[in-house]
Amino acid sequence: MTDAGRPVHLVVLAGLATGAYALALAAVATLQSGADQALIRDRAPAIAMIDQAAAAHDDLAATVDVAARRYRTLAARYDALGGSIDTYESTLDELFARTAAISASVSALPTRIQLPSVPSIPAAAPRSQPATHATTGASG
Amino acid sequence: MASPLRLITVGAHDPDEAWAATCAEFAAAEAAMTRYRPDSELTRLNARAGDGPPVLVDRRLRRAVIACDRAARVTGGCFDARIVVDLERLGDGGVPQRAPGAHGGRGTVARLVRTHERPGRLAIDDPIDLGGIGKGLALRWARDLLHRRPMAGFLLEAGGDLVAHRSAPDDGAWRIAVEDPSGGPGALAVLGVRDLAVVTSSVRRRHWMAAGRPVHHLIDPTTGEPADGGLRAVTVAGSDPAWAEVWSKALFVRGRREIGPIARSRGLAAWWVTDEGALEMTPHARTLTEWVAAEA
Numbered sequence A: 001m002t003d004a005g006r007p008v009h010l011v012v013l014a015g016l017a018t019g020a021y022a023l024a025l026a027a028v029a030t031l032q033s034g035a036d037q038a039l040i041r042d043r044a045p046a047i048a049m050i051d052q053a054a055a056a057h058d059d060l061a062a063t064v065d066v067a068a069r070r071y072r073t074l075a076a077r078y079d080a081l082g083g084s085i086d087t088y089e090s091t092l093d094e095l096f097a098r099t100a101a102i103s104a105s106v107s108a109l110p111t112r113i114q115l116p117s118v119p120s121i122p123a124a125a126p127r128s129q130p131a132t133h134a135t136t137g138a139s140g
Numbered sequence B: 001m002a003s004p005l006r007l008i009t010v011g012a013h014d015p016d017e018a019w020a021a022t023c024a025e026f027a028a029a030e031a032a033m034t035r036y037r038p039d040s041e042l043t044r045l046n047a048r049a050g051d052g053p054p055v056l057v058d059r060r061l062r063r064a065v066i067a068c069d070r071a072a073r074v075t076g077g078c079f080d081a082r083i084v085v086d087l088e089r090l091g092d093g094g095v096p097q098r099a100p101g102a103h104g105g106r107g108t109v110a111r112l113v114r115t116h117e118r119p120g121r122l123a124i125d126d127p128i129d130l131g132g133i134g135k136g137l138a139l140r141w142a143r144d145l146l147h148r149r150p151m152a153g154f155l156l157e158a159g160g161d162l163v164a165h166r167s168a169p170d171d172g173a174w175r176i177a178v179e180d181p182s183g184g185p186g187a188l189a190v191l192g193v194r195d196l197a198v199v200t201s202s203v204r205r206r207h208w209m210a211a212g213r214p215v216h217h218l219i220d221p222t223t224g225e226p227a228d229g230g231l232r233a234v235t236v237a238g239s240d241p242a243w244a245e246v247w248s249k250a251l252f253v254r255g256r257r258e259i260g261p262i263a264r265s266r267g268l269a270a271w272w273v274t275d276e277g278a279l280e281m282t283p284h285a286r287t288l289t290e291w292v293a294a295e296a
Helices: A008-108 B015-033 B041-047 B059-074 B081-089 B131-147 B241-254 B256-265 B283-288
Strands: A134-136 B005-010 B113-115 B121-124 B153-158 B161-166 B174-178 B189-193 B196-202 B207-210 B213-216 B231-238 B269-274 B279-281 B289-292
Touching: A134 B161, A134 B196, B005 B015, B015 B041, B015 B059, B015 B131, B015 B153, B041 B059, B041 B121, B059 B081, B059 B113, B059 B121, B059 B131, B059 B241, B131 B153, B131 B161, B131 B196, B131 B241, B161 B174, B161 B241, B189 B196, B189 B283, B196 B241, B231 B241, B231 B256, B241 B256, B241 B269, B256 B269, B269 B283, B283 B289
Parallel strands: A134 B174
Antiparallel strands: B005 B153, B113 B121, B153 B161, B161 B196, B174 B189, B189 B289, B196 B231, B207 B213, B231 B269, B269 B279
């Protein structure tokens, strides 16, 4: 005891306790940091794959967008053609109707026709050989 | 070759000079291409056929051999100038073109021209006969000479083959009778042609007996025997007399079963007479026919 009311051993004890706590805290912090680094290393490939997947998703989204625009364009063209197709179909209907009418007319025709008798025609006189300039044939 | 010539000119300034030029051209062609003369260039070339060195030949003979070479390929071998070996074996006349037994055989289609690297020189592997195509070529060359002379038209005939140019004296087409190959006095048909050659291959005259059997000069190159396809004559009209000659022979060899499809597919104007005496023709030939005896 040096001073009355100030026990030295208590002060030393408190200092030791504080130092021990600091050391323990430093040790725990060191251990925690190592664990975090290991965890980061383990997760790095997965993070890279996630980044690739995200990029691929962006590309896919862009492709889908292009396809959607093309689809809209084609749909517009199809709408424009619709009127023409309707016209063709109506024309085909008319053609079918006319063909059916012709078929009906043909089937109504007689299979044989009796021709009127005609007077006999005398045979034409045989044409004589015209005069010629030369003859083609075998050579000697 | 050695065919009787006849020339009819229309409006020629100098018909005698045209006739003299025609005779000179045929004489030169015969000196080059006949195998009936021992001193002809063809006889000399045939004597060197095979292993002989290239021979210096006249341009006419050179062009004729090359034309034969091409004709053999175009007709698939139905026209083949090398049938001279078979003609001699069957006893056809002419100067012997090669020693008996020297022929080594031939393929269906082979090149006649063995080598001609040196200008003007020619060598062939087998003896050849230029009778028909030689006459066609002579007609072609004489026609070209006459073309250069001022006249309204002409008809040049060489032993049944002819070239008609422009108009006849009556300003119409030249009317050509198609001979009856069986020897009948009348024509089987009358053709009306302008600027065309008309050539006939027929067995009416050149036929004889060999070893007790009838043979003729139209040899099938694939068999080496006289063609026996049911035809007696084939007439072809075309722009060139040499090629009309080639096709008349090739069609004759193909026979009555194949002549129609082949002639039609090639657009030829062709008339043919079957062994039964029936005259048939292609659609192109019908357009040139003015009169048919069987239809009169």
